Amino acid sequence: MEELKVYGGNPLIGELSVQGAKNSSLPLLAAAVLVKGKTVLHNCPRLRDVEIAFQIMRHLGCIVKREDDTVEIDSTTISCSEIPEVLMGEMRSSIVFLGAIVARTGMATVNFPGGCELGPRPIDLHLACLRQLGILIDEHNGILDCSIDKLKGSKITLSFPSVGATENAILAACTAEGETIITNAAAEPEIVDLACFLNRCGAKIYGAGEKTIVIQGVSRLQASEYRVIPDRIALVTWLCAGAITGGELLLKQIVPEHIEGVLPFLEQTGVKLLVDHHNIYLRSTGKLNAMSAIRTMPYPGFPTDAQPMMMALASKAAGTTVFVENIFENRYKHAVELTKMGADITLEGKVAVVEGVPTLSGARVRATDLRSGAALVVAGLAAEGITYISDPYHIDRGYEPIEETLCQLGAVMSRIK
Ligand code: UD1
Numbered sequence: 001m002e003e004l005k006v007y008g009g010n011p012l013i014g015e016l017s018v019q020g021a022k023n024s025s026l027p028l029l030a031a032a033v034l035v036k037g038k039t040v041l042h043n044c045p046r047l048r049d050v051e052i053a054f055q056i057m058r059h060l061g062c063i064v065k066r067e068d069d070t071v072e073i074d075s076t077t078i079s080c081s082e083i084p085e086v087l088m089g090e091m092r093s094s095i096v097f098l099g100a101i102v103a104r105t106g107m108a109t110v111n112f113p114g115g116c117e118l119g120p121r122p123i124d125l126h127l128a129c130l131r132q133l134g135i136l137i138d139e140h141n142g143i144l145d146c147s148i149d150k151l152k153g154s155k156i157t158l159s160f161p162s163v164g165a166t167e168n169a170i171l172a173a174c175t176a177e178g179e180t181i182i183t184n185a186a187a188e189p190e191i192v193d194l195a196c197f198l199n200r201c202g203a204k205i206y207g208a209g210e211k212t213i214v215i216q217g218v219s220r221l222q223a224s225e226y227r228v229i230p231d232r233i234a235l236v237t238w239l240c241a242g243a244i245t246g247g248e249l250l251l252k253q254i255v256p257e258h259i260e261g262v263l264p265f266l267e268q269t270g271v272k273l274l275v276d277h278h279n280i281y282l283r284s285t286g287k288l289n290a291m292s293a294i295r296t297m298p299y300p301g302f303p304t305d306a307q308p309m310m311m312a313l314a315s316k317a318a319g320t321t322v323f324v325e326n327i328f329e330n331r332y333k334h335a336v337e338l339t340k341m342g343a344d345i346t347l348e349g350k351v352a353v354v355e356g357v358p359t360l361s362g363a364r365v366r367a368t369d370l371r372s373g374a375a376l377v378v379a380g381l382a383a384e385g386i387t388y389i390s391d392p393y394h395i396d397r398g399y400e401p402i403e404e405t406l407c408q409l410g411a412v413m414s415r416i417k
Helices: 023-036 046-061 085-090 090-104 126-131 162-174 188-202 231-246 265-266 304-314 333-340 370-382 403-410
Strands: 003-007 015-016 039-042 065-069 071-074 107-111 136-140 142-145 155-157 179-183 202-207 212-216 225-227 248-251 272-277 280-283 320-324 344-348 351-355 364-366 386-390 411-417
Touching: 003 015, 003 370, 023 046, 023 071, 023 090, 023 162, 023 188, 023 231, 046 065, 046 085, 046 090, 085 090, 085 107, 090 107, 090 126, 090 142, 090 162, 107 179, 126 136, 126 155, 126 162, 162 179, 162 188, 162 212, 188 202, 188 225, 231 248, 231 265, 231 280, 231 304, 231 370, 248 370, 265 272, 272 333, 304 320, 304 370, 333 344, 333 364, 333 370, 370 386, 370 403, 370 411, 403 411
Parallel strands: 015 248, 039 225, 155 179, 364 386
Antiparallel strands: 003 386, 003 411, 039 071, 065 071, 107 142, 136 142, 179 212, 202 212, 248 280, 272 280, 320 351, 344 351
8 A cells, every 4th residue: 555655844946847737638538539540649647547548548449659748649440439347437537538439439338437536426417418419328237338320410508517528528529410509518728628639630619618619510530739738736736835835936837827716815825926928936935824715616716626725725824714615515525634634624515614723733644536635745745744645546646746746846755655
């Protein structure tokens, strides 16, 4: 069993280029299945979830090669339409491959994605979108058997702007006959990234990043080369780590607009932020103020994925910060772990009330999911003494080896086997 061992009390100082976005890479890899030929993706992060996506693609018959941050996918040789149960269970977002596989091969067989640590995460919206485009889906014994005679453009209205369902709908609609209109679509930067890549491949997608997306079906897509956007959630993680440790960071190769929903809250803590087109400079004294109520919302609102790390920050900020989690039902597991480190957090349904404490103390805690793990790292960096974080494989799903990244900035931490 692995653990991260974090020695608290060292300010993070230095410069860092932020990794490519996990949540863009996964749909872009699904798009590489849809598009016949050789796709080249630059800035593709070295993450566990990306590796699982590679396994899915290889199972389908793609040839996948990586050299540093560049990945080449040759999907000419696709010979299979099934994702094995074990890979569906490993990563819930494998479901984003469904629309791409059906559109490319005319059929797909996948299992329902496994249970999730963030509470129930149904896929009803994904299936409704795909059915709306004419895909026949037979559900039996936890298996989804999908087939299609001809994909037909359609009007799709999402009851909630689900990121994954919007991605699946876009992937399936690109080569459908006629026009597809998705209303109440998700507007996250990762949706825009997917649409930009597909348009480069010859798709006709208009309005990505807005509430209504229009897709005019094309008969053929050509593989292309593309650069994945920087990871806005990794960026927030490093900002929180810099702020809580009283650090000084220059974070490079970023898109500041992608975290516009977060920056005002960080500023309220009293840290100094200087933002230009591709960089953010942060300087913190380590003495933080509480923030006004943080309510997670679909983009451009405050991202749910940033909530755990911001809660770590709030737990050491003078005063009371209230969080309202509106996206996921069960996203406060880190609060319980932070409490073991001395944080004062009260939970009531979707609300968490955090009373800042002057010091956090090192403790034995568990990464229960990806961002909870990141929140514990942030807290551990500022705690007195040593924090041991078990199950760091959750963190590896979304961060290039986190101990290597943070040690470059002066953190003292290591991975114990
Ligand atoms: C994506 C991100 C994840 C982020 C989330 C919200 C990826 C790989 N993951 O996840 O990091 O936290 O967006 O920004 O991009 N829902 C349904 N039925 C569905 C689909 C979703 O009820 O068919 C609900 C979910 O249970 C959840 C909410 O909608 O409560 C948001 O989910 P969604 O936007 O789909 O998130 P993901 O695409 O799974």
